[in-house]
Amino acid sequence: MKKTLLTVSVALALSFSVQASTYDDLIQGAKLGDVAEIRTLLGRGASADTTDIEGNTLLMLAARDGHGDLVQLLINHRAKLNARNAAGDTALALAALRGHLRVVQLLTDAGASQSVPGWPPLVYGAFGGHRQIVTWLLGKGANIDAASDNGMTALMAAARGGHIDIVKDLLKAGADTTKKTDAGQTARDIALGNNNTDIASLLGSR
Structure with missing residues (x-):
């Protein structure tokens, strides 16, 4: 035994x-x-x-x-x-x-969702300044005004990082400049807070 x-x-x-x-x-x-x-x-x-x-x-x-x-x-x-x-x-x-x-590209073509709870891929792409990824995700049906858990949209993320080309692309695609974070900040407020005055001026003209 x-x-x-x-x-x-x-x-x-x-x-x-x-x-x-x-x-x-x-x-x-x-x-x-x-x-x-x-x-x-x-x-x-x-x-x-x-x-x-x-x-x-x-x-x-x-x-x-x-x-x-x-x-x-x-x-x-x-x-x-x-x-x-x-x-x-x-x-x-x-x-x-x-x-x-x-x-x-591989993941979206395979059917990966862009609307899973949490930080949207589009916001992350804009935050990182990855213009081609932002363009690709928009082309794959991303909600341009989808927000993270704290209310940050792709436009806000790009404004924060100083990525003016992405800001222009998002504005051209119809991003809402009036959206606010949970703290009450718009994309323009965020741009000003990060000394991205060129982006703030662009957003202010809208």
Whole structure:
């Protein structure tokens, strides 16, 4: 009986060790964009929706760091496109914030939503000054006046960062200049508060 219990204990310990090793390999592989490693692990039955301790899925980790080929692999393995991490961000939002246009394109073409609660990808793209991403997301049906949890729109985010070309694009596309944050600030107020007087003047003329 003791030998049987010992055998079972050893088997369980080995099983947990293998699982832990696989988990570590998945997370590290996603961060490095190691397509071959992730493909092998998925082929062995690993979940494409494995998450790290902060709730980041493999897709989020790959999207955040711009690993387009790995993003495509995970999409092909039906990874959850609209999962949110502990901060409330999706893979698409993280890619937009970091300026990874190809990844944004892959995710939106695969059906990733732009209207998941939290900070909209369009706001993140504008905040980061990523004009091509803003243009792409608008072309994919983004709500131009969608706001973050504190009421910040893409126009406000661009005004804050001094990204005048994005401000002009958003105005041309019909962005609402009268929207206010939870603190009661408009895009013009935010521009002035950040010494972006050229943008403030542009917004004031509207």
